[in-house]
Amino acid sequence: MKPKQIKMMFFLLIVVAAMIFRPSEAQLKTSICTSKQTTPITQVAGCFNAVRLAADKDSKLLTRVCCRAVKTLDDCLLLVYPDRAYNTYIFKGICFEKFNESLL
Numbered sequence: 049m050k051p052k053q054i055k056m057m058f059f060l061l062i063v064v065a066a067m068i069f070r071p072s073e074a075q076l077k078t079s080i081c082t083s084k085q086t087t088p089i090t091q092v093a094g095c096f097n098a099v100r101l102a103a104d105k106d107s108k109l110l111t112r113v114c115c116r117a118v119k120t121l122d123d124c125l126l127l128v129y130p131d132r133a134y135n136t137y138i139f140k141g142i143c144f145e146k147f148n149e150s151l152l
Contacts, residue, residue: 078123078124078125078135079124079125080124080125080127080133081121081122081124081125081126081127081136082124085121085122085124086121086126088117088118088120088121089114089117089118089121091117092111092113092114092117094109094114095111095113095114095117095118097109098110098111098114099114099118099126099128099139100128100129102139102142103128103129103132103134103138103139107142107146110142110143110146112147114143115143115146115147118136118139118140118143119140119143121136121139121140122136123135123136123137124136126139
């Protein structure tokens with residue numbers, strides 16, 4: 049190998065090692081949504097079930113009223129099934145795509 053190739057391989061090795069041993073700390077610190085935080089979607093009839101279906105890529109039951117309630121949710125992990133929790137950003141994005149309304 050040429051010296052430039054050796055330097056490049058060494059550089060890439062250092063970058064990969066740094067990524068493995070010091071992963072990014074810019075992750076969202078979220079927790080499971082509490083029942084108080086999910087109150088907006090449980091007060092709208094059928095909204096929680098529509099959100100569950102939206103988690104499975106079926107957004108036909110989402111209504112504008114439900115999406116307005118989804119937009120008021122805090123940033124947390126919504127437990128839609130016992131073994132699956134999704135960030136509320138996902139559902140806000142689904143509502144945005146369906147109704148083309150502002151996320152805020």
